[in-house]
Amino acid sequence: xxxxxxxxxxxxxxxxxxxxxxxxxxxxxxxxxxxxxAPVFAFNRAIIDATAPYCIAxxxxxxxxxxxxxxxxxxxxxxxxxxxxxxxxxxxxxDAKRGDIGNTSAMYARSFFEDLKVDAxxxxxxxxxxxxxxxxxxxxxxxxxxxxTSNKGSHDFQLTEDGQGERLFEKxxxxxxxxxxxxxxxxxxxxxxxxxxxxxxxxxxxxxxxxPGVGAQGGSLEExxxxxxxxxxxxxxxSSRAIIYAGHGRDxxxxxxxxxxxxxxxxxxxxxxxx
Amino acid sequence: xxxxxxxxxxxxxxxxxxxxxxxxxxxxxxxxxxxxxAPVFAFNRAIIDATAPYCIAxxxxxxxxxxxxxxxxxxxxxxxxxxxxxxxxxxxxxDAKRGDIGNTSAMYARSFFEDLKVDAxxxxxxxxxxxxxxxxxxxxxxxxxxxxTSNKGSHDFQLTEDGQGERLFEKxxxxxxxxxxxxxxxxxxxxxxxxxxxxxxxxxxxxxxxxPGVGAQGGSLEExxxxxxxxxxxxxxxSSRAIIYAGHGRDxxxxxxxxxxxxxxxxxxxxxxxx
Numbered sequence: 288x289x290x291x292x293x294x295x296x297x298x299x300x301x302x303x304x305x306x307x308x309x310x311x312x313x314x315x316x317x318x319x320x321x322x323x324x325a326p327v328f329a330f331n332r333a334i335i336d337a338t339a340p341y342c343i344a345x346x347x348x349x350x351x352x353x354x355x356x357x358x359x360x361x362x363x364x365x366x367x368x369x370x371x372x373x374x375x376x377x378x379x380x381x382d383a384k385r386g387d388i389g390n391t392s393a394m395y396a397r398s399f400f401e402d403l404k405v406d407a408x409x410x411x412x413x414x415x416x417x418x419x420x421x422x423x424x425x426x427x428x429x430x431x432x433x434x435x436t437s438n439k440g441s442h443d444f445q446l447t448e449d450g451q452g453e454r455l456f457e458k459x460x461x462x463x464x465x466x467x468x469x470x471x472x473x474x475x476x477x478x479x480x481x482x483x484x485x486x487x488x489x490x491x492x493x494x495x496x497x498x499p500g501v502g503a504q505g506g507s508l509e510e511x512x513x514x515x516x517x518x519x520x521x522x523x524x525x526s527s528r529a530i531i532y533a534g535h536g537r538d539x540x541x542x543x544x545x546x547x548x549x550x551x552x553x554x555x556x557x558x559x560x561x562x
Numbered sequence: 563x564x565x566x567x568x569x570x571x572x573x574x575x576x577x578x579x580x581x582x583x584x585x586x587x588x589x590x591x592x593x594x595x596x597x598x599x600a601p602v603f604a605f606n607r608a609i610i611d612a613t614a615p616y617c618i619a620x621x622x623x624x625x626x627x628x629x630x631x632x633x634x635x636x637x638x639x640x641x642x643x644x645x646x647x648x649x650x651x652x653x654x655x656x657d658a659k660r661g662d663i664g665n666t667s668a669m670y671a672r673s674f675f676e677d678l679k680v681d682a683x684x685x686x687x688x689x690x691x692x693x694x695x696x697x698x699x700x701x702x703x704x705x706x707x708x709x710x711t712s713n714k715g716s717h718d719f720q721l722t723e724d725g726q727g728e729r730l731f732e733k734x735x736x737x738x739x740x741x742x743x744x745x746x747x748x749x750x751x752x753x754x755x756x757x758x759x760x761x762x763x764x765x766x767x768x769x770x771x772x773x774p775g776v777g778a779q780g781g782s783l784e785e786x787x788x789x790x791x792x793x794x795x796x797x798x799x800x801s802s803r804a805i806i807y808a809g810h811g812r813d814x815x816x817x818x819x820x821x822x823x824x825x826x827x828x829x830x831x832x833x834x835x836x837x
Contacts, residue, residue: 309666350662350669356639356677360632386686387625387659388713388779391584394625402631411661413688413708415715433688438663440690443737447724455719455730462718504663 288378288406289427290470290519293495296343296376297520298562301555304547305344305380305497306334307527308366309351314532316539327355327362330539332369334531337544341551344378344523345370346497367403378523379405380431380497386411386418393421400425407431409475409497412459416466423467430472434459435487437477437500460490469494476515478506478524484514495521502529508550512557520561526550563653563681564702565745568770571618571651572795573837576830580619580655580772581609581822582802583641584626589807591814602630602637605814607644609806612819616826619653619798620645621772642678653798654680655706655772661686661693668696675700682706684750684772687734691741698742705747709734710762712752712775735765744769751790753781753799759789770796777804783825787832795836801825 297303308331315330323329335345347366352359370377381403385395392410399408400422407429410419422430435445435456445456453461463472469491476487478500487496496515500506501524508524515522530550534542572578583606590605598604610620622641627634645652656678660670667685674683675697682704685694697705710720710731720731728736735749744766751762753775762771771790775781776799783799790797805825809817 311669348662348666348669350660350666350673354669354673354677356673357632357635360635364631382662384662384686384689385625385659387623387657388711388774391623391625394586394623394629398625398629398631402629411659411686411688413686413719414659414711414713415718415720417713417715419715436663436689438689438692440692440694443690444688444730444733445690447722447730447733449722450725450727452725455722458719458722499663 290495293343293378294519297558300340300343301558302341302343302551303520303522303524303554304342304550305346305523305525306338306342306530306547307382307499307525308334308345308347308531309527310531311351312355316535316537318537325362325365327359328365331362331366333540334543335370335374337540338530338547339374339377341547342377344380346380346382346525348527349381349383364403367405371404378407380407380409381405382409384409384411384433386414388414389417389421392418396422396425400428407473409433412463419463420466423471430467431497432459432463432472432474434474435476435480435483437479437504437506441477457486457490460487464491473497473523475499477504478511479504481510482514484511488515488517492517493519493521495523497523497525499525502526508553508557516557516561518561520558524554565770568618568653569794572833575615575618576833577616577618577826578795578797578799578829578833579617579822579825580621580798580800581613581617581805582657582774582800583609583620583622583806584802585806586626587630591810591812593812600637600640602634603640606637606641608815609818610645610649612815613805613822614649614652616822617652619655621655621657621800623802624656624658639678642680646679653682655682655684656680657684659684659686659708661689663689664692664696667693671697671700675703682748684708687738694738695741698746705742706772707734707738707747707749709749710751710755710758712754712779712781716752732761732765735762739766748772748798750774753783753786754779756785757789759786763790763792767792768794768796770798772798772800774800777801783828783832791832791836793836795833799829
């Protein structure tokens, strides 16, 4: 999916919500565990059918599938294929935070873009240019590079200032723009970072930002929009636990639908200022 | 495996070689592809049987298994189980370069330590403390944290100096020692980094260093030992392509055996200076 299509979807559906498919097998409703042969996929399918009208993206978190071994990979493949077939206007982000030397990153890129067929992969910048660029050799796919994350540990290294006062996340933003433009690269910026979005926007005014941390991690949608939104929206805000675990019984999908719809309405209000 | 056992294995076998199982299905000998139902595992098994006397560790590179989807995970699980059962004195490192917010890192840790049952996982430091510490909650397992990698892109961010002249990789080495000691943490330092090993040893004199980049990437074993070896050896030097693809025909395992033995002999000569 290219940038124009993504913006068009946001405008048309009046939402920039990404639903995070952090599907923990220990939190799946009991009846699915009892009735379904592939409970993780059955859970995802119900969540996707319920939330698709209210979001423009899905983000499966690889850790939650890998921890189930072979069965987890099967669930992931089926989930991505299901979204592709049923909801072709959804943007799919593999949240994998990969990054390795060139030939290894190339193998990861092949997995995600050729086999799994997602639109985007999250990538960690620590190993530099040749760990990132192999993810840029596929047409119309995206790298979502970690810049300033939502967790407490983001303070450990990402805020370190160099001799000229440039912080590490700023260097990542600046340097990575030499590798790809805003039509191929996005950045992860945690919703908990508040006014730091202003600093981000000074360096990357036109890029889309993938924003986790609204909901369970405590970030505020309003604040993110105030400091991070640009004239094309420029935000994909992710919510995982607050949506997919909104309910725990037989009505879990309906609870997820209501939670997603509520966020969508808040987002529509924010979008009024630009579209 | 604890540090003392690892050192004892190095002393007894006179080697600190780690064989990297970067098994690329496109490079597997033709006859295996034709004859074997699970050619990746069949290849690994033959390589392991041939090289086990000459190494103390194996390092499967996750990318090469993930890119095969479900079949890749099966091959990885079978490979780790095979090493565990047949060669219990081998140290197994999952080269995954993971790192995510706490609850996600915890899921990865569970995959690697509870399900796959490896001894160590490589972890990327960009997201800081809470992305790393979930890997430290299992007994006798290790985090191998990226410090100064072997690739060209290592110059992009890892060498960035802060206002006090401390480089990012040095900050990673220093700060991470607050999270675990040299009995639970190792560092990745590329063999291509030459005299930088002296700088590493000033900050982490007693830690084991996992050293990729000898062979195909151009690093020198002699130089690594001159600047990086400590009184307990303190080095695990990885070689992947130069060993596992030493031969391409029916004699591929014998070729790998000879390549591994040759490195072992060079390592034995280096170990004479300390043991």
